[in-house]
Amino acid sequence: MLSRRRCFTAAANRIRPLARAFCDAPAPRADAAPGGAPGSQDRTQEVGGVKAAPDVLDVAIVGGGMVGLAVACALSNMPLTKHLRVAIIDSNPALKSRNHLTKNSIPDSRVSTVTPATISFFKDIGAWEHVQQQRHAFFGKMQVWDYTGLGYTRYNARDVGKEYLGCVVENKVLCNSLLLRFQEELDDIESVIYPTRLVSLTFPSISKQAGMKPTSSEPLSAGHATEELHRSNLVKLDLSDGRTLYSKLVIGADGSKSNVRQIAGIKTTGWNYPQSAIICTVEHVVENDCAWQRFLPSGPIALLPIGNNFSNIVWTMSPEESLRHKSMSPEEFVKSVNHALDFGYGPHPRSSALDHYMEKFFSGIGNTAASTKECFEVPPKATGVVSERMAFPLSLMHSHDYVSKRLALVGDAAHTVHPLAGQGVNLGFGDAAALAKVIAEGVSVGSDVGDLTLLQRYEKDRKAANVAMTAVLDGFQKMYSVDFGPLNVVRAAAFHGAQYISPLKRNIISYAMGDTKWPIFS
Amino acid sequence: MLRRVPPSLRRGLLSSASTHYGGAQILNSSHSPSKSLLPQWRRRASVASTSAPPPPRPPSPPRGPSRSGGGGPTVSSLNPAEVAKFAAIAETWWDASGPFKPLHLMNPTRLSFIRSTLCRHFRRDPYSSKPLEGLKVIDVGCGGGILSEPLARMGATVTAIDAVEKNIKIASIHAASDPTTASIEYCCTTAEALVKEKRLFDAVISLEVIEHVANPLEFCESLSALTVPNGATVVSTINRSMRAYATAIVAAEYILRWLPRGTHEWSKLVTPEELSLMLQKASISVEEMAGFVYNPLSGEWSLSEDTGVNYIAFGIKKNETPSTDSIKARLS
Numbered sequence A: 001m002l003s004r005r006r007c008f009t010a011a012a013n014r015i016r017p018l019a020r021a022f023c024d025a026p027a028p029r030a031d032a033a034p035g036g037a038p039g040s041q042d043r044t045q046e047v048g049g050v051k052a053a054p055d056v057l058d059v060a061i062v063g064g065g066m067v068g069l070a071v072a073c074a075l076s077n078m079p080l081t082k083h084l085r086v087a088i089i090d091s092n093p094a095l096k097s098r099n100h101l102t103k104n105s106i107p108d109s110r111v112s113t114v115t116p117a118t119i120s121f122f123k124d125i126g127a128w129e130h131v132q133q134q135r136h137a138f139f140g141k142m143q144v145w146d147y148t149g150l151g152y153t154r155y156n157a158r159d160v161g162k163e164y165l166g167c168v169v170e171n172k173v174l175c176n177s178l179l180l181r182f183q184e185e186l187d188d189i190e191s192v193i194y195p196t197r198l199v200s201l202t203f204p205s206i207s208k209q210a211g212m213k214p215t216s217s218e219p220l221s222a223g224h225a226t227e228e229l230h231r232s233n234l235v236k237l238d239l240s241d242g243r244t245l246y247s248k249l250v251i252g253a254d255g256s257k258s259n260v261r262q263i264a265g266i267k268t269t270g271w272n273y274p275q276s277a278i279i280c281t282v283e284h285v286v287e288n289d290c291a292w293q294r295f296l297p298s299g300p301i302a303l304l305p306i307g308n309n310f311s312n313i314v315w316t317m318s319p320e321e322s323l324r325h326k327s328m329s330p331e332e333f334v335k336s337v338n339h340a341l342d343f344g345y346g347p348h349p350r351s352s353a354l355d356h357y358m359e360k361f362f363s364g365i366g367n368t369a370a371s372t373k374e375c376f377e378v379p380p381k382a383t384g385v386v387s388e389r390m391a392f393p394l395s396l397m398h399s400h401d402y403v404s405k406r407l408a409l410v411g412d413a414a415h416t417v418h419p420l421a422g423q424g425v426n427l428g429f430g431d432a433a434a435l436a437k438v439i440a441e442g443v444s445v446g447s448d449v450g451d452l453t454l455l456q457r458y459e460k461d462r463k464a465a466n467v468a469m470t471a472v473l474d475g476f477q478k479m480y481s482v483d484f485g486p487l488n489v490v491r492a493a494a495f496h497g498a499q500y501i502s503p504l505k506r507n508i509i510s511y512a513m514g515d516t517k518w519p520i521f522s
Numbered sequence B: 001m002l003r004r005v006p007p008s009l010r011r012g013l014l015s016s017a018s019t020h021y022g023g024a025q026i027l028n029s030s031h032s033p034s035k036s037l038l039p040q041w042r043r044r045a046s047v048a049s050t051s052a053p054p055p056p057r058p059p060s061p062p063r064g065p066s067r068s069g070g071g072g073p074t075v076s077s078l079n080p081a082e083v084a085k086f087a088a089i090a091e092t093w094w095d096a097s098g099p100f101k102p103l104h105l106m107n108p109t110r111l112s113f114i115r116s117t118l119c120r121h122f123r124r125d126p127y128s129s130k131p132l133e134g135l136k137v138i139d140v141g142c143g144g145g146i147l148s149e150p151l152a153r154m155g156a157t158v159t160a161i162d163a164v165e166k167n168i169k170i171a172s173i174h175a176a177s178d179p180t181t182a183s184i185e186y187c188c189t190t191a192e193a194l195v196k197e198k199r200l201f202d203a204v205i206s207l208e209v210i211e212h213v214a215n216p217l218e219f220c221e222s223l224s225a226l227t228v229p230n231g232a233t234v235v236s237t238i239n240r241s242m243r244a245y246a247t248a249i250v251a252a253e254y255i256l257r258w259l260p261r262g263t264h265e266w267s268k269l270v271t272p273e274e275l276s277l278m279l280q281k282a283s284i285s286v287e288e289m290a291g292f293v294y295n296p297l298s299g300e301w302s303l304s305e306d307t308g309v310n311y312i313a314f315g316i317k318k319n320e321t322p323s324t325d326s327i328k329a330r331l332s
């Protein structure tokens, strides 16, 4: 207690100049101490023998994945928020990259289908030009069909008057582009990225703040009163390298197993699908220019163009099957991919009685989309698998709250969806854009950036959009995981419906492209 | 002992000290706030206490807030019964879901009006994160500081006053926890007292106060006297319309229980025309006025042309013979 008090008093001598430094400059910060790193003996840290105060931030972003980087990048890009002291905490070595990634290598198996909405967000924050200088593949066509042979639908960007439906980009390219853009906006990116992990979080407690009220008969000591008082209101972050940070706002962008969410005690609803996804890169003889998705009894398989003669495979199946597909020989795997995208599990869809019926039924409606008459096509054959095959268990998870006092969750930390429509990270980018906008609005009216009323505006904005998409994708998933005759016909009819009723189809495309706020069947 | 504490916090500590050490009379009166809350009321209380045997008093801490007009009791436009009503709920100021919920909800909307009018008037960059840098602003009737703190974050040099000492305490303690807001000068005093001290500000802001004062015209004159020539005055209040009665009084006080019953008295409410005229008389020309409308579905407030219920006015102090003080104030 005594030594503690001495420490406060000592700190109090410097508090004014320090506080000023915090306001004007990026958080002063020394590099990680070499061996014998200081224990997280709170309040002061020894760096090179000199006592340095822990860094005080406005926004601490835990997780420098695609979504965390997007928040940082958006904040550094807006006039109202560029002055905020931001830190990104992530030990991922990818955050050390400072150059464009070469286009000549074999594409990574982790890719995302980014929607036009995401692309325009990237353009707004100035990161898209970096994507353009690295590998990416636009596609203007999409074909979705199922194994029963009863239905198929082809989407074409022309249907919605656009040049493309989406763009497939490797996750590492998205991360790298955001990082490069972020770097352009900062003098010293090294001082913003903390290459370490979060160990624990301490939120300001009411009792701690109550202790600050000078209601006790003992007058507060001066040192205690200033530094301690300033921090009593902030979130304390303990990092694995022994450092301690204090921040007004913590953004949990640390993925689906979010540590931040767990420490904050935010509950989630979710379930695991009895399914895994296997992902890898395959090669063709010709270039693929269409996104293909076929629903099989075990789940969908997608073949996404990723540039040159490469495509990406996301194939959903039972966990046992995924293990088998992971360990089988590459030749066997390629064979089973080609099988799954062709005659495997059922015939090609063709003009059938149902087709005829549908045509009659919808002929009165007129104004059919251009691709109505487009014929079913067989995707290009894979000739080889050129990457490692990775298997991921799939789950659906939705966080009950996205925010609490001084905390906001974004991306997979707040929600994970079935990857079948490639929406996962697009929802995350939507979160990043919305959160950065709300923070800017808060700054403009002088709010504390960690203010709950402010953060709730972000939650309200995003929850509706994310829940809708989660439900749609989950519904799709459920619909396709049942192999039951009558349901197959209904499903096929739905496909036919989509193929024939152009307004409906336009809605589906718009929604999948991120244009529409409320889904499909409204 | 208190030398190292920043000024704002020192004031907080001092005012709390006055509660503890300032004598039995004052300690009691903080429980029955109607007696203690205005400087002149306190003064009366202490006058009363001198006639009784003086209560035992620890030696060191000085008493009471330092700022109060010299000389005898000033006539304040604040009505003691009104002051008492607010003291009872002051502690809950910062609870965003507490009784001041409507103010917390409305706050960003009020601030965006203030931000845009002040940026325009003082030719500040609206995209700056601190557009009010260098402006001396006073928040008259600051309550727990929910307007003062954002103003300080926008860069203003803020003085904030409230006649309720408990509010000032809550406000200074809250502001001290953030270095950006710790610089706010909180004083338990009245606009009239500061006028006597000849204090001047680039912008004088008084939100949701005029409907609680005893004499609104005198209050407007005080606000005007605190404003430098060509400076800005911003006032917000509730209209005296049937709709205001239905929403602000019946709905907010009785149905939604947002505000304690009796917060507003119908006859005290001021219409936009009356406010404009009073400000005009006090040599402030009203340049802009906006209404606040509440959307119960979204739970959000927005600015509108409809001044039927809650409204806010921005005016400019007419350019009289500029005093040297005001020139100094503007240059500093």
Ligand SMILES: Cc1cc2nc3c(=O)[nH]c(=O)nc-3n(C[C@H](O)[C@H](O)[C@H](O)COP(=O)(O)OP(=O)(O)OC[C@H]3O[C@@H](n4cnc5c(N)ncnc54)[C@H](O)[C@@H]3O)c2cc1C
Binding pocket: A062, A063, A064, A065, A066, A067, A068, A089, A090, A091, A092, A111, A112, A113, A114, A196, A197, A198, A199, A253, A254, A255, A256, A259, A277, A278, A279, A314, A392, A410, A411, A412, A413, A419, A421, A422, A423, A424, A425, A426, A428
């Ligand atoms: C098989 C599969 C296929 C997918 N396909 C697609 C697709 O085609 N299109 C699409 O849009 N989405 C797809 N997704 C979803 C997409 O990958 C995620 O939505 C996206 O990666 C989420 O980004 P994020 O930044 O929220 O989280 P992550 O990318 O998970 O990033 C989290 C980051 O936090 C860091 N971190 C974690 N804990 C800590 C800690 N304690 N301290 C510091 N740092 C920490 C990690 O190092 C990591 O860098 C797919 C997902 C899967 C599993």
